[in-house]
Amino acid sequence: MTGRGDVLADLVVHLREGIDRQLTTTPGAALHWRPAREMNSIGDTVWHIARWLDLCDSWLRDAAPETQHWIADGWAERTGYDPRGVGTDGLGVLSGYSFAEVEAIPKLRADQLRTYLGRVSDALVSRLRGTDDAAVKRYSSVIEGALGHLGEIATLRALYDRRTV
Numbered sequence: 271m272t273g274r275g276d277v278l279a280d281l282v283v284h285l286r287e288g289i290d291r292q293l294t295t296t297p298g299a300a301l302h303w304r305p306a307r308e309m310n311s312i313g314d315t316v317w318h319i320a321r322w323l324d325l326c327d328s329w330l331r332d333a334a335p336e337t338q339h340w341i342a343d344g345w346a347e348r349t350g351y352d353p354r355g356v357g358t359d360g361l362g363v364l365s366g367y368s369f370a371e372v373e374a375i376p377k378l379r380a381d382q383l384r385t386y387l388g389r390v391s392d393a394l395v396s397r398l399r400g401t402d403d404a405a406v407k408r409y410s411s412v413i414e415g416a417l418g419h420l421g422e423i424a425t426l427r428a429l430y431d432r433r434t435v
Contacts, residue, residue: 275401
């Protein structure tokens, strides 16, 4: 029998696969294009998803903020961007950012976004498998929201493809 943590882990696997499919076919010019000035790009949205998953992994480990993959894996140092303390509750996940704060998010290439998302997803999936129901309940809304962002990514890509130059 599959536990609820396994189901949530499977959703993270499907989420990552969906984002990988989108990023594989997204032209570089489309990655950071915005349909309007204060809207998110595909790159912003993927980074937002990865950051939330990164936090969930950290919380499941009951770990210090500096152990988040963005920090511990060197992304903050390489990009010069430390999201801690920014946005809603200082979580640094794009939620509650001003447009200037959104603009400060590093413009990662698709392969970099896939690498960061992959590292975070792999860690989170292994932690979710077999986790208790209380943790599943706490983090299921994050995963559900992230899955919803797949539609946002597809819409942004469709808008990019149909734009008038």
